[in-house]
Amino acid sequence: MMERLTSPPRLMIVSDLDETMVDHHKDPENLALLRFNSLWEDAYRHDSLLVFSTGRAQTMYKKLRKEKPLLTPDVIITSVGTEIAYGNSMVPDDNWVEILNKKWDRGIVQEETSKFPELTLQGETEQRPHKLSFNIDKSKVKAVTKELSQRLEKRGVDVKFIFSGGNAFDVLAKGGGKGQALAYLLKKLKTEGKLPINTLACGDSGNDTELFTIPNVYGVMVSNAQEELLEWYAENAKDNSNIIHASERCASGIIQAIGHFKLGPNLSPRDVSDFLECKADNVNPGHEVVKFFLFYERWRRGEVENCTTYTSSLKASCHPSGVFVHPSGAEKSLRETIDELGKYYGDKKGKKFRVWTDQVLATDTTPGTWIVKLDKWEQTGDERKCCTTTVKFTSKEGEGFVWEHVQQIWSEETEIKDDSNWII
Ligand code: GLC
Numbered sequence: 001m002m003e004r005l006t007s008p009p010r011l012m013i014v015s016d017l018d019e020t021m022v023d024h025h026k027d028p029e030n031l032a033l034l035r036f037n038s039l040w041e042d043a044y045r046h047d048s049l050l051v052f053s054t055g056r057a058q059t060m061y062k063k064l065r066k067e068k069p070l071l072t073p074d075v076i077i078t079s080v081g082t083e084i085a086y087g088n089s090m091v092p093d094d095n096w097v098e099i100l101n102k103k104w105d106r107g108i109v110q111e112e113t114s115k116f117p118e119l120t121l122q123g124e125t126e127q128r129p130h131k132l133s134f135n136i137d138k139s140k141v142k143a144v145t146k147e148l149s150q151r152l153e154k155r156g157v158d159v160k161f162i163f164s165g166g167n168a169f170d171v172l173a174k175g176g177g178k179g180q181a182l183a184y185l186l187k188k189l190k191t192e193g194k195l196p197i198n199t200l201a202c203g204d205s206g207n208d209t210e211l212f213t214i215p216n217v218y219g220v221m222v223s224n225a226q227e228e229l230l231e232w233y234a235e236n237a238k239d240n241s242n243i244i245h246a247s248e249r250c251a252s253g254i255i256q257a258i259g260h261f262k263l264g265p266n267l268s269p270r271d272v273s274d275f276l277e278c279k280a281d282n283v284n285p286g287h288e289v290v291k292f293f294l295f296y297e298r299w300r301r302g303e304v305e306n307c308t309t310y311t312s313s314l315k316a317s318c319h320p321s322g323v324f325v326h327p328s329g330a331e332k333s334l335r336e337t338i339d340e341l342g343k344y345y346g347d348k349k350g351k352k353f354r355v356w357t358d359q360v361l362a363t364d365t366t367p368g369t370w371i372v373k374l375d376k377w378e379q380t381g382d383e384r385k386c387c388t389t390t391v392k393f394t395s396k397e398g399e400g401f402v403w404e405h406v407q408q409i410w411s412e413e414t415e416i417k418d419d420s421n422w423i424i
């Protein structure tokens, strides 16, 4: 697991998705999430770990990924901490399954819960091997929990009940839950010599409570946190200075917490208005790529000034014989590509147009040369496309990075009917 990390991760973020990473109500343009994404790719991707821990099962998680600009996490924990999977191909953790099987009998739980008319079964996709999920009226939670736990105890089954979002009632295998899954992950990382230097848990509702009980883990409850989580906090953790209730919503609350606990950089490149003035530390060429594609978004949205200062400075950082290989296979000079960009100034003005980068990773194979690989996403309206992009940079001592070569291929997730409007 996590082969790309050669030393302990600097930061591990373990975040819930719905109403924590993703704001379903107050941010139709996903600006907070996009701010987080840029910060993560710019400053953390190369030496840190991103973990999503959601109540959704994998099917519903994949659906959300299609709807929202979510980054690709290193680890995905689904179904309220009952399923753990690693990497892009989501390799399941079978060992975790073994642990959950202890004193668990799904059939008995199904039989007993079906006797409660207060419990309405949720959709088929959310019923999982170690999780049964229902909807319930808030006023019935106490009584049902009491009665059901007595019955299950008699039948020798160990379970855990979780009430979330004011109406969801999950029955999990005792060893499951977001907290236990996190504890398991931390233990596993420790065994591999990769225990994160800092870990930050982020959540908004009842099923996130456990995340805030794991030792040595910072916690942020986003400003829009649900009543049941805030009640738990008031009763159990209000003196714990390692947990904060952010004043900002969702992903902005996470950025706020990074700053509050001093876990590393907390200035998202999206909050920097003039890139020309922001001189990079010249250590990570991934930064150049994140910055460029943000500029590209702003250029086409017509949000930066239409002046040649920008394009000239960009051209100056491209090697004179640098080549851009378009996903269609066509080749152009890099400098020409930048010139062409000039024509597209403001063509997406007033449109729902966003660009974001995912999995930006730089490798330095030979001294002075870097290969940066990333997924570049572009969304116009409801249509989105992704290109796997490879950039070769060179840098001489004391000078900036030079773009030598850019190559793009359509990612598997992208269906292309017409690639003529893809510029770079
Ligand atoms: C997610 C799941 C649902 C669960 C809820 C609370 O919404 O889809 O099954 O009940 O989280 O944990």
Ligand code: MG
Binding pocket: 016, 017, 018, 019, 020, 203, 204, 205
């Ligand atoms: Mg949530």
